[in-house]
Amino acid sequence: METIQLLKYEVIFHWIALFFYLFSTIFFVRHVVFKNEKSLNVGLWLALIGLIPHTIALGIRWYAVGHGPYLQQMESFSSTVWVSMVIFLVCVYKVPRLKSLGFVILPCCLAMMILGIISNPWVSDQLAQTLDHGRLEKGIYARSGVAKVPPTFCGIWFVIHITFTIVAVGAILISLSTAIFYLLKKKKGENEFYNKLPSLEALDAYSYKYAGFGFISWTIMVVSGSLWAEQSWGRYWGWDPIETWSLITLLLFGIYLHLRRFFKWQGEKAAWFIVVCIAFAIATLFIIPFVMTTVHSQYFL
């Protein structure tokens, strides 16, 4: 089958997954806002089913372009959503009382999915053609080509770097959602709905645990990125903006973890602090490459 045909199928499956995530989000919101118990399981099942077309879409993409889903914006967004969803579902499988976290995770995933689909060169090409009544030059390679792997994109450190970047996002999303639920539960007080969630102390501990997991993944990301840079360019640290912001985020997580350990920052203070840490992490990954000149922006196409 031709690449263009395959990419069409990929986009279709991405749209199907997006709609599942959209409905899942609606059910999770309904569950939390209207305290509707049934919506929780429906939302979870929709998320789980959505993962199937999403997996197929990523598989097709991988096959069609000949490299993993990490090179272009849409590939990065899509694979990040996929990994976040898997981490969320594994987390729910292990601790069923954390099902409600979908209220935070699904909207985040949905937003990333939408950004991914909009930034898909094929979709933007089609949209532009539709808006321009077909006057633009046709052909997927004409203006929206599939990015190919640059010569430095190889080796085990590169694979580890990419993998742990995505895993870090998944972990910090869980941490963020537990922190948000902690704040919600604390604010709303004891009631039937929030009593079904883990205790405040347990939510706080989960937030801490997943922040720790995020910290490990972030550390591995920075370390493997450095080793990859050393192998490719002969320098393991060059104060590139993304490198620097990754370090800043790591330091911020370090402060959070020290404050918890030494100064007994728990509960509300810790929850707000983790929200700040995650804001920095998101800025590092998704904003800095677009606003600063960095060696990463030429790859995050």
Added chain:
Amino acid sequence: MQKVKRFLLSRKTVIYLICAVGISCLAGSTIPQITTKSPQFFEQWEAGSPSLYYVIDLLQLNQVYTSTWFLILIALVALSLAYSVYYQSKTLIKLKETAQREITERSFKDFLVIRGQGSGIRGQGSGIRGQGSGIRGQGSGIRGQGSGIRGQGSGIRGQGSEVRVEELARKIKRVFKVRGYRLYPAIEKSRYFLFGKNRAGRWGGVIFHLGLLLCILAALYGLAFQKRGFVQLKQADTFQGKNEDWQAKSLGVFAGNFDPGFKVYLNKFTPSYWENDQIKNLESSLTIIDSKGEAREFLLSPAGPIRFKGTKVYQAMDYGYAIGFILKKEGREDILTDFLLDVSRKKDKPLEGKMDFPTTDYILNMKFYPNLIEPSFYATFPGVDLTVMEKGEQRFKGRVLFSQRAGLNNKDSLSFIRICYWTGLTFVKNCGMPLVYCGFALSTLGAFLIFMLPYKQVYLKVTEDGNNIQVSMGGRSNRYNALFSEEFKELGENLEKELGKHGNDSVT
């Protein structure tokens, strides 16, 4: 000395140091730095706002990462880490020694400080009644929760005391083994049990901080001794390996000169491209000739740097065409010069350059097309659109094909006689790299141990009260106490079940 030690180990100092490093990084990434901007940029900035520039320059905020204050800050962080690693290790070794000793009644009492809070386990119909007790562990902020399990009933009654306790101990060990807890061997035969899980987790902090310390030391070593040089090499050209031959170099403060000690000859350079014009690979065929004159062949690519005599050679992503002209000037010898043009990212765009012709007043403005017939990266039908200026006057403008001659309106002429590739090569000598690898490995391992393997301890005491046997249980964890308390509760329940089974089995 004690004051310095106390200052560096103070928790507040640690937080302030991390904050200071973070803020410095923030400043370094938002304020334009000398290493990333051209000197003209700073001249314009100084001219535009002299007072602001004065402050920035005075505080070395335009060169944050090499500024004196930043280096002092990093040195303080390193010292703090070193002290922290030393004292954490000392404490952990002491703890290990303590754990190896048999726990006595007194030490157990010391541990059971607070009673009456925490989760009690109440057996239903199984002959086991629970007693609640909360336990606050010794040491900083480690809170445990306890529960007492009182064995009652027919199963235990009627046997000899030692036999009963041994049987009980076997059951207890089984329950804990299933959950991944291991018994400290030294106290196995007593009536006090100390179970531990993830013992390696205690060393996480030490290992992580040691890793960070090694990374910082490696960075400081690099700053002092690293040697880094860049050369542009044309095909069939040799880099003589002398300090003065570098196009650009960056040497550590105490590095001295950078003489690799070998020559490098570029046999061939081969770029390849994907169908969408992206670079697929760059490959340089090199001959390296050492000081004894022995030659070895190497293939260099971005994915495969070469290591030779302690120096690593990297394929740079800079490359292009070198186009050579001979200037025939009346009354002077012919001058042959190669102009190095950077390759264009699109094959339909020419390679452009504006350069002086050495030892003359000519300025050449070139647009080089590797293939004039159809867009291509490969020089199959090359030609150059050339404009030659001399003291503001145009001497020539037109297209010159390969091997053609361009007259310059004054009996001088330029002949386009050579085309070949040039490529950049980066040479790095940094003996601190093993330290970097160790540091990275240890930091990663340490972070994993800290957060994925929290250290957990559960203490048990078996006491006899007439015909009853009472098992008291307490525990603590160095991370995620709320989650540990849930696990602790489950352990208590499992123990309750196991002892109940014991009772039923033994009723005869």
